[in-house]
Amino acid sequence: MNDREYLAGRFEAHRGHLKAVAYRMLGSLTEAEDAVQEAWLRLSRTDAGEVENLGGWLTTVVGRVCLDMLRTRTSRREEPLEGRLPDPVVSPASGPDPEQAALLADSVGLALLVVLESLTPAERLAFVLHDMFAVPFEEIAPLVGRSPASARQLASRARRRVRGSAPVPDPDLARQREIVTAFIAAAHRGDFAELVALLDPDVVLRADAGALTGGGLAEVRGAANVAGQALTFRRYSPSTAHAALVNGLAGVVNTVDGEPSAVMSFTITDGRIVEIDILADPDRLSRLDLSVLTD
Template sequence: MNEQEFLANRFEAHRTHLKAVAYRMLGSLGEADDAVQEAWIRLSRTDTSEVENLGGWLTTVVGRVCLDMLRSRTARREDPLEAHLPDPIVSHADRVDPEYEVLVADSVGLALLVVLESLNPAERLAFVLHDMFGVSFDEIAPIVGRSPIAARQLASRARRRVRGAAPVPDPDLTLQRQVVDAFQAAARAGDFGALVAVLDPDVVLRADRGAIPEGGWTEIHGAAAVAGQASTFQRFASAYSTQPALVNGAAGLVNTVEGQPMSVISFAIANGKIVAIDILADPARLRRLHLAVLDA
Protein backbone atom coordinates (compact mmCIF):
# COMPACT_ATOMS: atom_id res chain seq x y z
CA MET A 1 0.00 0.00 0.00
CA ASN A 2 1.50 3.36 -1.02
CA GLU A 3 1.25 6.57 0.99
CA GLN A 4 -1.73 7.95 -0.98
CA GLU A 5 -3.73 4.74 -0.50
CA PHE A 6 -2.91 4.79 3.21
CA LEU A 7 -4.10 8.39 3.45
CA ALA A 8 -7.29 7.54 1.53
CA ASN A 9 -8.06 4.72 3.96
CA ARG A 10 -7.57 7.03 6.92
CA PHE A 11 -9.88 9.57 5.29
CA GLU A 12 -12.59 6.97 4.66
CA ALA A 13 -12.59 6.16 8.38
CA HIS A 14 -13.77 9.73 9.01
CA ARG A 15 -16.12 10.16 6.02
CA THR A 16 -19.41 9.46 7.84
CA HIS A 17 -18.55 11.88 10.64
CA LEU A 18 -17.53 14.54 8.15
CA LYS A 19 -20.76 14.18 6.21
CA ALA A 20 -22.70 14.57 9.47
CA VAL A 21 -20.88 17.83 10.13
CA ALA A 22 -21.51 19.06 6.59
CA TYR A 23 -25.20 18.07 6.62
CA ARG A 24 -25.83 20.04 9.81
CA MET A 25 -23.94 22.98 8.35
CA LEU A 26 -25.59 22.97 4.93
CA GLY A 27 -28.92 21.14 5.23
CA SER A 28 -28.25 19.62 1.80
CA LEU A 29 -27.16 16.05 1.22
CA GLY A 30 -25.65 16.82 -2.18
CA GLU A 31 -23.72 19.84 -0.93
CA ALA A 32 -22.58 17.84 2.10
CA ASP A 33 -21.05 15.25 -0.25
CA ASP A 34 -19.37 18.07 -2.19
CA ALA A 35 -17.91 19.53 1.00
CA VAL A 36 -16.53 16.15 2.09
CA GLN A 37 -14.99 15.62 -1.35
CA GLU A 38 -13.35 19.04 -1.17
CA ALA A 39 -11.92 18.10 2.22
CA TRP A 40 -10.35 15.01 0.63
CA ILE A 41 -8.83 17.13 -2.16
CA ARG A 42 -7.30 19.48 0.39
CA LEU A 43 -6.02 16.57 2.47
CA SER A 44 -4.44 14.90 -0.54
CA ARG A 45 -2.49 18.10 -1.25
CA THR A 46 -1.34 18.63 2.33
CA ASP A 47 1.71 17.43 4.21
CA THR A 48 0.08 15.68 7.17
CA SER A 49 3.30 14.68 8.91
CA GLU A 50 2.67 17.26 11.64
CA VAL A 51 -1.11 16.65 11.96
CA GLU A 52 -1.55 14.93 15.32
CA ASN A 53 -5.34 14.58 15.23
CA LEU A 54 -6.48 13.87 11.67
CA GLY A 55 -10.16 13.67 12.62
CA GLY A 56 -10.07 17.08 14.29
CA TRP A 57 -8.11 18.56 11.41
CA LEU A 58 -10.60 17.25 8.86
CA THR A 59 -13.55 18.50 10.92
CA THR A 60 -12.19 22.04 10.87
CA VAL A 61 -11.44 21.76 7.14
CA VAL A 62 -15.01 20.67 6.41
CA GLY A 63 -16.25 23.49 8.62
CA ARG A 64 -14.21 26.00 6.62
CA VAL A 65 -15.45 24.57 3.30
CA CYS A 66 -19.07 24.70 4.49
CA LEU A 67 -18.66 28.27 5.73
CA ASP A 68 -17.46 29.30 2.28
CA MET A 69 -20.39 27.47 0.68
CA LEU A 70 -22.91 29.15 3.00
CA ARG A 71 -21.46 32.57 2.29
CA SER A 72 -21.55 31.91 -1.44
CA ARG A 73 -25.14 30.66 -1.17
CA THR A 74 -26.18 33.80 0.70
CA ALA A 75 -24.45 36.06 -1.82
CA ARG A 76 -26.29 34.40 -4.73
CA ARG A 77 -29.74 34.97 -3.27
CA GLU A 78 -31.63 38.19 -3.77
CA ASP A 79 -33.11 37.55 -0.35
CA PRO A 80 -30.43 36.20 2.03
CA LEU A 81 -33.15 34.72 4.24
CA GLU A 82 -34.91 32.96 1.36
CA ALA A 83 -37.02 30.24 2.95
CA HIS A 84 -36.65 26.61 2.00
CA LEU A 85 -36.70 23.27 3.75
CA PRO A 86 -33.46 21.35 4.23
CA ASP A 87 -33.16 17.94 2.58
CA PRO A 88 -35.06 15.31 4.58
CA ILE A 89 -33.54 11.91 5.35
CA VAL A 90 -36.25 9.32 4.77
CA SER A 91 -36.09 5.77 6.11
CA HIS A 92 -38.45 2.86 6.68
CA ALA A 93 -41.04 3.42 9.39
CA ASP A 94 -39.49 0.98 11.85
CA ARG A 95 -35.80 1.85 11.57
CA VAL A 96 -33.30 4.42 10.42
CA ASP A 97 -31.19 3.05 7.59
CA PRO A 98 -27.65 2.36 8.92
CA GLU A 99 -26.01 4.71 6.41
CA TYR A 100 -28.05 7.60 7.83
CA GLU A 101 -27.79 6.88 11.58
CA VAL A 102 -25.00 9.37 12.22
CA LEU A 103 -26.69 12.02 10.07
CA VAL A 104 -29.86 12.02 12.17
CA ALA A 105 -28.31 11.38 15.58
CA ASP A 106 -29.02 13.77 18.46
CA SER A 107 -32.55 14.54 17.25
CA VAL A 108 -31.41 16.51 14.22
CA GLY A 109 -34.92 16.81 12.81
CA LEU A 110 -36.10 19.08 10.04
CA ALA A 111 -37.52 21.56 12.57
CA LEU A 112 -34.04 22.07 14.06
CA LEU A 113 -32.42 22.33 10.63
CA VAL A 114 -34.98 24.98 9.62
CA VAL A 115 -33.89 27.07 12.61
CA LEU A 116 -30.22 26.58 11.67
CA GLU A 117 -31.09 27.92 8.20
CA SER A 118 -32.07 31.22 9.85
CA LEU A 119 -28.61 31.74 11.41
CA ASN A 120 -25.93 33.67 9.63
CA PRO A 121 -23.04 31.50 8.34
CA ALA A 122 -20.61 32.30 11.16
CA GLU A 123 -23.24 31.69 13.86
CA ARG A 124 -24.20 28.40 12.28
CA LEU A 125 -20.60 27.21 12.09
CA ALA A 126 -19.83 28.17 15.70
CA PHE A 127 -22.99 26.47 16.98
CA VAL A 128 -22.67 23.30 14.91
CA LEU A 129 -18.98 22.74 15.52
CA HIS A 130 -19.05 23.57 19.24
CA ASP A 131 -22.46 22.49 20.48
CA MET A 132 -22.93 19.46 18.23
CA PHE A 133 -19.37 18.23 17.76
CA GLY A 134 -17.41 19.61 20.70
CA VAL A 135 -14.87 21.63 18.72
CA SER A 136 -13.17 24.23 20.92
CA PHE A 137 -13.58 27.95 20.35
CA ASP A 138 -9.79 28.20 19.98
CA GLU A 139 -10.15 25.99 16.88
CA ILE A 140 -13.30 27.72 15.62
CA ALA A 141 -11.87 31.25 15.94
CA PRO A 142 -9.45 31.13 12.96
CA ILE A 143 -12.14 29.59 10.72
CA VAL A 144 -14.48 32.56 11.24
CA GLY A 145 -11.62 35.08 11.46
CA ARG A 146 -12.45 36.18 15.00
CA SER A 147 -11.10 35.80 18.51
CA PRO A 148 -12.09 32.79 20.66
CA ILE A 149 -14.23 35.12 22.78
CA ALA A 150 -16.05 36.41 19.69
CA ALA A 151 -16.51 32.83 18.44
CA ARG A 152 -18.05 31.94 21.80
CA GLN A 153 -20.45 34.86 21.45
CA LEU A 154 -21.48 33.64 17.98
CA ALA A 155 -22.37 30.24 19.39
CA SER A 156 -24.19 31.81 22.33
CA ARG A 157 -26.39 33.94 20.05
CA ALA A 158 -27.15 30.92 17.90
CA ARG A 159 -27.93 28.82 20.96
CA ARG A 160 -30.50 31.32 22.21
CA ARG A 161 -32.26 31.34 18.85
CA VAL A 162 -32.27 27.55 18.63
CA ARG A 163 -33.62 27.12 22.15
CA GLY A 164 -36.34 29.63 21.48
CA ALA A 165 -37.48 28.23 18.15
CA ALA A 166 -36.55 24.54 17.79
CA PRO A 167 -38.84 22.15 19.68
CA VAL A 168 -37.36 19.31 21.71
CA PRO A 169 -39.18 16.25 20.32
CA ASP A 170 -40.53 13.30 22.28
CA PRO A 171 -38.08 10.42 21.78
CA ASP A 172 -40.76 7.70 21.93
CA LEU A 173 -41.39 6.63 18.32
CA THR A 174 -44.48 4.64 19.29
CA LEU A 175 -46.04 7.75 20.81
CA GLN A 176 -45.02 9.81 17.79
CA ARG A 177 -46.69 7.34 15.43
CA GLN A 178 -49.88 7.33 17.52
CA VAL A 179 -50.08 11.12 17.31
CA VAL A 180 -49.46 11.10 13.55
CA ASP A 181 -52.09 8.39 13.09
CA ALA A 182 -54.57 10.47 15.08
CA PHE A 183 -53.78 13.49 12.91
CA GLN A 184 -54.32 11.47 9.73
CA ALA A 185 -57.61 10.02 10.98
CA ALA A 186 -58.92 13.43 11.97
CA ALA A 187 -57.87 14.93 8.61
CA ARG A 188 -59.55 12.12 6.66
CA ALA A 189 -62.75 12.56 8.63
CA GLY A 190 -62.66 16.32 8.29
CA ASP A 191 -62.93 16.50 12.08
CA PHE A 192 -61.73 20.03 12.82
CA GLY A 193 -62.05 19.60 16.59
CA ALA A 194 -60.00 16.42 16.61
CA LEU A 195 -57.34 18.09 14.47
CA VAL A 196 -57.06 21.03 16.84
CA ALA A 197 -56.87 18.63 19.80
CA VAL A 198 -53.76 16.90 18.43
CA LEU A 199 -52.00 20.17 17.53
CA ASP A 200 -50.02 22.38 19.88
CA PRO A 201 -51.64 25.84 20.10
CA ASP A 202 -48.49 27.37 18.60
CA VAL A 203 -47.95 24.74 15.90
CA VAL A 204 -46.24 25.84 12.70
CA LEU A 205 -46.74 24.27 9.27
CA ARG A 206 -44.10 24.89 6.60
CA ALA A 207 -44.46 23.71 3.01
CA ASP A 208 -41.76 24.01 0.36
CA ARG A 209 -43.08 23.45 -3.16
CA GLY A 210 -39.98 24.67 -4.99
CA ALA A 211 -39.23 27.60 -7.21
CA ILE A 212 -41.79 30.29 -7.89
CA PRO A 213 -44.00 30.52 -9.98
CA GLU A 214 -44.42 26.75 -10.07
CA GLY A 215 -44.15 26.33 -6.34
CA GLY A 216 -43.36 28.59 -3.45
CA TRP A 217 -43.14 28.66 0.32
CA THR A 218 -46.09 28.47 2.72
CA GLU A 219 -45.85 29.04 6.47
CA ILE A 220 -48.91 28.84 8.72
CA HIS A 221 -49.02 29.39 12.49
CA GLY A 222 -51.55 28.34 15.09
CA ALA A 223 -53.69 25.25 15.66
CA ALA A 224 -56.88 26.58 14.06
CA ALA A 225 -55.13 27.77 10.89
CA VAL A 226 -53.10 24.56 10.52
CA ALA A 227 -56.19 22.40 11.13
CA GLY A 228 -58.01 24.33 8.42
CA GLN A 229 -55.14 23.79 6.00
CA ALA A 230 -55.02 20.08 6.84
CA SER A 231 -58.70 19.80 6.00
CA THR A 232 -58.01 21.47 2.64
CA PHE A 233 -55.17 19.07 1.86
CA GLN A 234 -57.44 16.15 2.59
CA ARG A 235 -59.62 16.94 -0.43
CA PHE A 236 -56.81 15.67 -2.62
CA ALA A 237 -55.82 12.73 -0.43
CA SER A 238 -57.82 10.18 -2.41
CA ALA A 239 -55.33 10.57 -5.26
CA TYR A 240 -52.39 9.75 -2.99
CA SER A 241 -50.95 6.58 -1.56
CA THR A 242 -49.56 7.36 1.88
CA GLN A 243 -46.77 5.37 3.49
CA PRO A 244 -45.47 5.79 7.03
CA ALA A 245 -41.78 6.60 7.22
CA LEU A 246 -39.11 7.99 9.47
CA VAL A 247 -38.08 11.48 8.43
CA ASN A 248 -34.82 12.48 10.09
CA GLY A 249 -35.51 9.78 12.66
CA ALA A 250 -39.01 11.02 13.57
CA ALA A 251 -42.46 9.80 12.55
CA GLY A 252 -43.40 11.04 9.10
CA LEU A 253 -45.23 10.26 5.88
CA VAL A 254 -44.45 9.91 2.19
CA ASN A 255 -47.25 10.61 -0.29
CA THR A 256 -46.97 9.04 -3.74
CA VAL A 257 -48.97 8.87 -6.97
CA GLU A 258 -48.35 5.75 -9.06
CA GLY A 259 -45.16 5.12 -7.13
CA GLN A 260 -43.75 8.61 -7.65
CA PRO A 261 -43.16 10.76 -4.55
CA MET A 262 -45.36 13.82 -4.28
CA SER A 263 -44.42 14.98 -0.79
CA VAL A 264 -42.43 14.06 2.30
CA ILE A 265 -43.99 15.16 5.59
CA SER A 266 -42.12 15.45 8.88
CA PHE A 267 -43.80 15.91 12.25
CA ALA A 268 -42.17 17.31 15.38
CA ILE A 269 -44.05 16.08 18.43
CA ALA A 270 -43.56 17.30 22.01
CA ASN A 271 -45.67 16.50 25.06
CA GLY A 272 -48.04 14.46 22.91
CA LYS A 273 -48.84 17.35 20.56
CA ILE A 274 -47.68 18.22 17.06
CA VAL A 275 -45.56 21.37 17.31
CA ALA A 276 -44.28 21.49 13.73
CA ILE A 277 -45.19 20.00 10.36
CA ASP A 278 -42.68 20.30 7.52
CA ILE A 279 -43.72 19.35 3.98
CA LEU A 280 -41.30 19.03 1.07
CA ALA A 281 -43.28 18.96 -2.17
CA ASP A 282 -40.66 20.31 -4.58
CA PRO A 283 -40.71 17.83 -7.51
CA ALA A 284 -37.12 18.54 -8.54
CA ARG A 285 -35.73 17.97 -5.06
CA LEU A 286 -37.88 14.91 -4.43
CA ARG A 287 -36.44 13.30 -7.56
CA ARG A 288 -32.94 13.73 -6.17
CA LEU A 289 -33.69 12.09 -2.82
CA HIS A 290 -33.12 8.41 -2.14
CA LEU A 291 -36.45 7.33 -0.66
CA ALA A 292 -35.68 3.84 0.60
CA VAL A 293 -39.23 3.57 1.91
CA LEU A 294 -40.42 3.30 -1.70
CA ASP A 295 -38.08 0.43 -2.56
CA ALA A 296 -39.68 -2.96 -3.00
Protein backbone atom coordinates in the same frame (compact mmCIF):
# COMPACT_ATOMS: atom_id res chain seq x y z
CA MET B 1 -1.28 -0.66 -0.58
CA ASN B 2 0.30 2.61 -1.69
CA ASP B 3 0.32 5.87 0.30
CA ARG B 4 -2.70 7.34 -1.49
CA GLU B 5 -4.80 4.24 -0.87
CA TYR B 6 -3.79 4.29 2.79
CA LEU B 7 -4.74 7.96 3.05
CA ALA B 8 -8.06 7.33 1.31
CA GLY B 9 -8.82 4.59 3.80
CA ARG B 10 -8.12 6.90 6.72
CA PHE B 11 -10.34 9.56 5.16
CA GLU B 12 -13.22 7.12 4.60
CA ALA B 13 -13.17 6.30 8.31
CA HIS B 14 -14.14 9.92 8.97
CA ARG B 15 -16.56 10.42 6.08
CA GLY B 16 -19.76 9.82 8.06
CA HIS B 17 -18.73 12.30 10.75
CA LEU B 18 -17.72 14.90 8.17
CA LYS B 19 -21.00 14.61 6.29
CA ALA B 20 -22.88 15.05 9.58
CA VAL B 21 -20.96 18.28 10.21
CA ALA B 22 -21.60 19.55 6.69
CA TYR B 23 -25.31 18.64 6.75
CA ARG B 24 -25.84 20.65 9.94
CA MET B 25 -23.92 23.56 8.46
CA LEU B 26 -25.64 23.60 5.07
CA GLY B 27 -29.02 21.88 5.42
CA SER B 28 -28.42 20.36 1.99
CA LEU B 29 -27.43 16.74 1.38
CA THR B 30 -25.95 17.51 -2.04
CA GLU B 31 -23.89 20.44 -0.79
CA ALA B 32 -22.79 18.39 2.21
CA GLU B 33 -21.38 15.77 -0.16
CA ASP B 34 -19.61 18.54 -2.10
CA ALA B 35 -18.06 19.91 1.10
CA VAL B 36 -16.79 16.48 2.12
CA GLN B 37 -15.31 15.92 -1.33
CA GLU B 38 -13.54 19.28 -1.13
CA ALA B 39 -12.06 18.21 2.23
CA TRP B 40 -10.67 15.09 0.55
CA LEU B 41 -9.10 17.17 -2.23
CA ARG B 42 -7.44 19.43 0.32
CA LEU B 43 -6.20 16.45 2.30
CA SER B 44 -4.76 14.85 -0.83
CA ARG B 45 -2.73 18.02 -1.41
CA THR B 46 -1.46 18.08 2.17
CA ASP B 47 1.38 16.23 3.87
CA ALA B 48 -0.88 14.12 6.06
CA GLY B 49 2.12 12.90 8.01
CA GLU B 50 2.30 16.31 9.66
CA VAL B 51 -1.34 16.17 10.80
CA GLU B 52 -1.41 14.91 14.37
CA ASN B 53 -5.19 14.68 14.75
CA LEU B 54 -6.65 13.83 11.35
CA GLY B 55 -10.28 13.80 12.54
CA GLY B 56 -9.96 17.22 14.13
CA TRP B 57 -8.12 18.62 11.11
CA LEU B 58 -10.76 17.34 8.70
CA THR B 59 -13.58 18.67 10.87
CA THR B 60 -12.17 22.19 10.81
CA VAL B 61 -11.49 21.95 7.07
CA VAL B 62 -15.12 20.96 6.41
CA GLY B 63 -16.24 23.76 8.70
CA ARG B 64 -14.19 26.28 6.73
CA VAL B 65 -15.50 24.97 3.39
CA CYS B 66 -19.09 25.16 4.62
CA LEU B 67 -18.56 28.67 5.97
CA ASP B 68 -17.28 29.76 2.56
CA MET B 69 -20.30 28.15 0.88
CA LEU B 70 -22.73 29.94 3.20
CA ARG B 71 -21.00 33.26 2.63
CA THR B 72 -21.05 32.71 -1.13
CA ARG B 73 -24.82 32.27 -1.04
CA THR B 74 -25.11 35.69 0.59
CA SER B 75 -22.58 37.48 -1.60
CA ARG B 76 -24.26 36.23 -4.78
CA ARG B 77 -27.60 37.35 -3.40
CA GLU B 78 -29.04 33.97 -4.24
CA GLU B 79 -32.36 32.93 -2.80
CA PRO B 80 -31.54 32.22 0.86
CA LEU B 81 -31.90 28.64 2.01
CA GLU B 82 -34.45 29.81 4.58
CA GLY B 83 -36.64 30.36 1.50
CA ARG B 84 -36.91 26.58 1.23
CA LEU B 85 -36.98 23.68 3.63
CA PRO B 86 -33.72 21.90 4.45
CA ASP B 87 -33.27 18.51 2.81
CA PRO B 88 -34.93 15.73 4.83
CA VAL B 89 -33.21 12.48 5.68
CA VAL B 90 -35.87 9.83 5.07
CA SER B 91 -35.61 6.33 6.55
CA PRO B 92 -37.92 3.33 6.82
CA ALA B 93 -40.19 3.31 9.87
CA SER B 94 -38.15 0.37 11.16
CA GLY B 95 -35.13 2.63 11.55
CA PRO B 96 -32.29 4.31 9.65
CA ASP B 97 -29.41 2.45 8.08
CA PRO B 98 -25.94 2.94 9.68
CA GLU B 99 -25.02 5.81 7.33
CA GLN B 100 -28.25 7.66 8.09
CA ALA B 101 -27.85 6.99 11.81
CA ALA B 102 -24.41 8.61 11.76
CA LEU B 103 -25.77 11.56 9.81
CA LEU B 104 -28.57 12.08 12.31
CA ALA B 105 -26.65 11.58 15.55
CA ASP B 106 -28.09 13.84 18.28
CA SER B 107 -31.51 13.84 16.56
CA VAL B 108 -31.18 16.72 14.15
CA GLY B 109 -34.79 17.23 13.19
CA LEU B 110 -36.00 19.54 10.46
CA ALA B 111 -37.33 21.94 13.09
CA LEU B 112 -33.79 22.47 14.40
CA LEU B 113 -32.35 22.82 10.90
CA VAL B 114 -34.94 25.48 10.08
CA VAL B 115 -33.74 27.50 13.08
CA LEU B 116 -30.10 27.02 12.09
CA GLU B 117 -30.92 28.56 8.71
CA SER B 118 -31.79 31.82 10.50
CA LEU B 119 -28.30 32.19 11.99
CA THR B 120 -25.48 34.13 10.39
CA PRO B 121 -22.80 31.92 8.79
CA ALA B 122 -20.35 32.65 11.63
CA GLU B 123 -22.96 31.94 14.33
CA ARG B 124 -23.92 28.71 12.66
CA LEU B 125 -20.31 27.57 12.40
CA ALA B 126 -19.56 28.36 16.05
CA PHE B 127 -22.71 26.65 17.29
CA VAL B 128 -22.45 23.55 15.11
CA LEU B 129 -18.75 22.92 15.69
CA HIS B 130 -18.75 23.66 19.42
CA ASP B 131 -22.18 22.62 20.69
CA MET B 132 -22.71 19.65 18.39
CA PHE B 133 -19.17 18.39 17.84
CA ALA B 134 -17.22 19.73 20.85
CA VAL B 135 -14.62 21.61 18.80
CA PRO B 136 -12.76 24.03 21.12
CA PHE B 137 -13.28 27.75 20.57
CA GLU B 138 -9.51 28.10 20.12
CA GLU B 139 -9.87 26.07 16.91
CA ILE B 140 -13.07 27.80 15.79
CA ALA B 141 -11.72 31.33 16.23
CA PRO B 142 -9.31 31.29 13.24
CA LEU B 143 -12.10 30.04 10.97
CA VAL B 144 -14.26 33.09 11.66
CA GLY B 145 -11.35 35.53 12.01
CA ARG B 146 -12.10 36.34 15.64
CA SER B 147 -10.72 35.75 19.10
CA PRO B 148 -11.77 32.66 21.07
CA ALA B 149 -13.85 34.91 23.33
CA SER B 150 -15.68 36.37 20.32
CA ALA B 151 -16.24 32.87 18.90
CA ARG B 152 -17.74 31.89 22.25
CA GLN B 153 -20.12 34.85 22.01
CA LEU B 154 -21.18 33.77 18.52
CA ALA B 155 -22.07 30.32 19.81
CA SER B 156 -23.87 31.80 22.81
CA ARG B 157 -26.07 34.00 20.61
CA ALA B 158 -26.87 31.04 18.39
CA ARG B 159 -27.65 28.87 21.41
CA ARG B 160 -30.18 31.37 22.73
CA ARG B 161 -31.87 31.47 19.33
CA VAL B 162 -32.03 27.70 19.11
CA ARG B 163 -33.33 27.24 22.64
CA GLY B 164 -36.00 29.84 22.10
CA SER B 165 -37.17 28.62 18.71
CA ALA B 166 -36.47 24.92 18.15
CA PRO B 167 -39.04 22.67 19.87
CA VAL B 168 -37.76 19.59 21.68
CA PRO B 169 -39.62 16.52 20.37
CA ASP B 170 -41.09 13.87 22.65
CA PRO B 171 -38.72 10.88 22.77
CA ASP B 172 -41.38 8.13 22.53
CA LEU B 173 -41.32 7.21 18.84
CA ALA B 174 -44.25 4.80 19.17
CA ARG B 175 -46.41 7.59 20.62
CA GLN B 176 -45.25 9.92 17.86
CA ARG B 177 -46.39 7.35 15.33
CA GLU B 178 -49.82 7.04 16.98
CA ILE B 179 -50.36 10.79 16.79
CA VAL B 180 -49.22 11.03 13.16
CA THR B 181 -51.47 8.11 12.20
CA ALA B 182 -54.40 9.77 13.95
CA PHE B 183 -53.67 13.05 12.16
CA ILE B 184 -53.60 11.42 8.71
CA ALA B 185 -56.82 9.52 9.46
CA ALA B 186 -58.59 12.66 10.71
CA ALA B 187 -57.47 14.62 7.64
CA HIS B 188 -58.78 11.85 5.37
CA ARG B 189 -62.16 11.84 7.19
CA GLY B 190 -62.34 15.62 7.13
CA ASP B 191 -62.61 15.68 10.94
CA PHE B 192 -61.75 19.29 11.74
CA ALA B 193 -62.35 18.98 15.49
CA GLU B 194 -60.07 15.94 15.79
CA LEU B 195 -57.34 17.72 13.84
CA VAL B 196 -57.47 20.73 16.15
CA ALA B 197 -57.29 18.41 19.18
CA LEU B 198 -54.08 16.85 17.86
CA LEU B 199 -52.42 20.22 17.19
CA ASP B 200 -50.67 22.59 19.57
CA PRO B 201 -52.45 25.98 19.61
CA ASP B 202 -49.32 27.61 18.20
CA VAL B 203 -48.52 24.92 15.64
CA VAL B 204 -46.56 25.92 12.53
CA LEU B 205 -46.94 24.25 9.14
CA ARG B 206 -44.35 24.86 6.44
CA ALA B 207 -44.84 23.54 2.92
CA ASP B 208 -42.20 23.78 0.22
CA ALA B 209 -43.61 23.14 -3.26
CA GLY B 210 -40.46 24.35 -5.01
CA ALA B 211 -39.65 27.41 -7.07
CA LEU B 212 -40.25 25.59 -10.36
CA THR B 213 -43.90 25.00 -9.45
CA GLY B 214 -44.36 28.65 -8.53
CA GLY B 215 -45.30 27.58 -5.01
CA GLY B 216 -42.13 28.17 -3.03
CA LEU B 217 -42.20 28.02 0.77
CA ALA B 218 -45.54 28.75 2.46
CA GLU B 219 -46.17 28.98 6.19
CA VAL B 220 -49.41 28.58 8.16
CA ARG B 221 -49.72 29.22 11.91
CA GLY B 222 -52.31 28.35 14.53
CA ALA B 223 -54.30 25.18 15.16
CA ALA B 224 -57.48 26.28 13.36
CA ASN B 225 -55.60 27.48 10.28
CA VAL B 226 -53.39 24.39 10.11
CA ALA B 227 -56.38 22.10 10.59
CA GLY B 228 -58.14 23.89 7.76
CA GLN B 229 -55.10 23.40 5.56
CA ALA B 230 -54.91 19.74 6.56
CA LEU B 231 -58.38 19.16 5.16
CA THR B 232 -56.78 19.52 1.73
CA PHE B 233 -54.79 16.35 2.54
CA ARG B 234 -57.92 14.21 2.15
CA ARG B 235 -56.47 12.67 -1.01
CA TYR B 236 -53.72 11.19 1.18
CA SER B 237 -55.59 8.20 2.54
CA PRO B 238 -53.89 5.91 5.05
CA SER B 239 -53.12 3.57 2.13
CA THR B 240 -51.10 6.27 0.31
CA ALA B 241 -49.39 7.68 3.40
CA HIS B 242 -46.37 5.44 3.98
CA ALA B 243 -44.92 5.45 7.48
CA ALA B 244 -41.35 6.70 7.60
CA LEU B 245 -38.79 8.35 9.81
CA VAL B 246 -37.94 11.87 8.70
CA ASN B 247 -34.76 13.06 10.40
CA GLY B 248 -35.38 10.46 13.06
CA LEU B 249 -38.96 11.55 13.84
CA ALA B 250 -42.29 10.04 12.85
CA GLY B 251 -43.33 11.13 9.39
CA VAL B 252 -44.89 9.92 6.16
CA VAL B 253 -44.12 9.74 2.47
CA ASN B 254 -47.29 10.47 0.51
CA THR B 255 -47.84 9.02 -2.93
CA VAL B 256 -50.15 9.78 -5.83
CA ASP B 257 -50.55 7.03 -8.43
CA GLY B 258 -47.66 5.23 -6.79
CA GLU B 259 -45.21 8.13 -7.12
CA PRO B 260 -43.88 10.11 -4.13
CA SER B 261 -45.64 13.47 -3.93
CA ALA B 262 -44.62 14.77 -0.51
CA VAL B 263 -42.46 14.03 2.52
CA MET B 264 -44.09 15.12 5.79
CA SER B 265 -42.19 15.57 9.04
CA PHE B 266 -44.00 16.00 12.37
CA THR B 267 -42.49 17.47 15.53
CA ILE B 268 -44.51 16.41 18.57
CA THR B 269 -44.03 18.00 21.99
CA ASP B 270 -46.06 17.19 25.10
CA GLY B 271 -48.32 14.94 23.06
CA ARG B 272 -49.33 17.53 20.45
CA ILE B 273 -48.05 18.40 17.00
CA VAL B 274 -46.06 21.66 17.19
CA GLU B 275 -44.53 21.68 13.70
CA ILE B 276 -45.31 20.07 10.36
CA ASP B 277 -42.77 20.38 7.56
CA ILE B 278 -43.78 19.25 4.08
CA LEU B 279 -41.44 18.90 1.12
CA ALA B 280 -43.50 18.68 -2.07
CA ASP B 281 -40.93 20.01 -4.53
CA PRO B 282 -40.94 17.47 -7.40
CA ASP B 283 -37.33 18.24 -8.34
CA ARG B 284 -35.96 17.72 -4.87
CA LEU B 285 -38.16 14.68 -4.21
CA SER B 286 -36.70 13.06 -7.33
CA ARG B 287 -33.24 13.26 -5.76
CA LEU B 288 -34.28 11.38 -2.63
CA ASP B 289 -34.15 7.60 -2.54
CA LEU B 290 -37.70 6.83 -1.43
CA SER B 291 -38.08 3.47 -3.16
CA VAL B 292 -37.62 1.51 0.09
CA LEU B 293 -40.67 3.30 1.50
CA THR B 294 -43.04 3.17 -1.43
CA ASP B 295 -42.37 -0.22 -3.06
